[in-house]
Amino acid sequence: MKSVKVVVVGAGVVGFSTAVCIVEAFPSCSVTLLAEKFSPDTTSDVAAGILIPAESPDIPLVRQRRWFKDSFDHLLAIAQSQDSPEAGVMLSSGCQIFRKTPDNLKPFWSEFVIGFRLMTDRELKRFPDHTFGQAFTTIKCECLNYLPWLQKRFQKAGGQVRQRKVNSLQELSDSYDIIVNCSGLGSKDLVGDTQVYPVRGQVLKMEAPWLQHFIRDGNGGAYIYPGMHSVTVGGTRQQGDWRLQVDEEDKKGILARCGRLEPSLSKAKILREYVGLRPGRRNPRVERELVQLQGRRVPVVHNYGHGSWGVTLAWGTALDAARLVGQCLQEMPLQAKL
Structure with missing residues (x-):
């Protein structure tokens, strides 16, 4: 009896989360993950990885709440x-x-994080340019650790990993029964999605072990996130910008903005600088379709376009994508499963 062959394209946090959810939900399927780049060279590896979502304009709030709650x-x-x-x-x-x-x-996410409350006037005195604040406990997920951990979990469940650049879905239609597209910004070319665009993010990793609490400006232009090994300080959110090299002016701007929020950063040592291109899109795309490939209709499940909120929503959208794969399996003719 031949098992159904599923391929997941993309090895970022969305790709590996989706691959794990599929292989664990459908152990009788053969699941392979293909990607050109793996950790530490993915966009996810640059992410600060703090769980704070933004609202997507066209997706029902009940679905967004589920994505965040499941991930959290x-x-x-x-x-x-x-x-x-x-x-x-x-x-x-x-x-x-x-x-x-x-x-x-x-x-909408305030009930899922821990201890959400509004800040007092006394707490806000520290930030004279700001008039309102929210205090809470959330989660920081460091993809330099998390992606190898997910890969190990995927392979332990029977998943296979192969390094390969996928240029078109046609390349996959002969070898696989279901294609799952988690190619992020690559979906612009891979599936011709003109709604996907780069959002350039530049961050610094700094040595400041005395910092224990995160600070985020509500507009996302300045943030300080202490982690296990260093403090992530950022950032930029430059739409349509494809530059991958570190920009000195951006670095000065980040240090100036974050220095106003946390003056002690002037004493912190810069360990490393990173740039990543987030897969911007008006809304994340989590849906399935039948695509005509090499003369047959192949089910394709999409899960990409998370913008700055890949780590925040990855597991929730992965569970959704796995459910869509389950629907594809149910609708397959019996001979395809044998």
């Missing part, structure tokens, strides 16, 4: 387990501050 619960269980140090997943407490009071004082 999954990572919380890891953070509270013995796998925490190896997986790079930890609890992180801090604040998000705003120059002007936002329209929504309690965002």
Whole structure:
């Protein structure tokens, strides 16, 4: 009896999360992950990895809430387990501050993080340019640890990993029954999605062990996230910018903005600088379609376009994508499964 062959394209946090969810939900399937680049060379490896979502304009809120809750619960269980140090997943407490009071004082995700509350005037005195703030405990997931940990979990469940650049879905249609596209920014070329665009992010990793709490400006232009091995300081969010080299002016701007929030950063040592291109899109695309490839209709499940919120939503959208794969399996003619 021949098992159904599923291929997942992409080895970032969305790709590996999706591959794990599929191989664990459908152990009778043969699941292969293909990618040109793996950790530490993916966009996910540059991510600060803090779980704070933004609202997608066209996706029902009930679905967005489920994506975030599923992701948070999954990572919380890891953070509270013995796998925490190896997986790079930890609890992180801090604040998000705003120059002007936002329209929504309690965002949709506030009930899923831990201990969400509004900041007091006394706490806000520290940030004279800001008039409103939220304090809470969330999760920080460091992909330099987490991606190898997920890969190990995927392979332990029987998944196969191969390094290969995929230029078109046609290349895969002869070898696989279901294609799962988690190619992020690569979907612009791979499936011709003109809605996908790069959002350039530059960050610094700094040595500042005295910093224990994160600080995030509500507009995302300045953030300080202490982690297990260093403090991630950023950032930029430059739409349509394809540059991968470090920009000195951006670096100065990041240090100036973050230095106003945390003056002690002037004493911190810069360990490394990173640039990554996030897969920007008006909404993440998590859906399935039948695509005509080499004369036959092949089910394709898409899971990409998470922008700055890949780590935040990866597990939730991966569970959704695995459910869509399950629907594809149910609709397959019997001879395809034999």
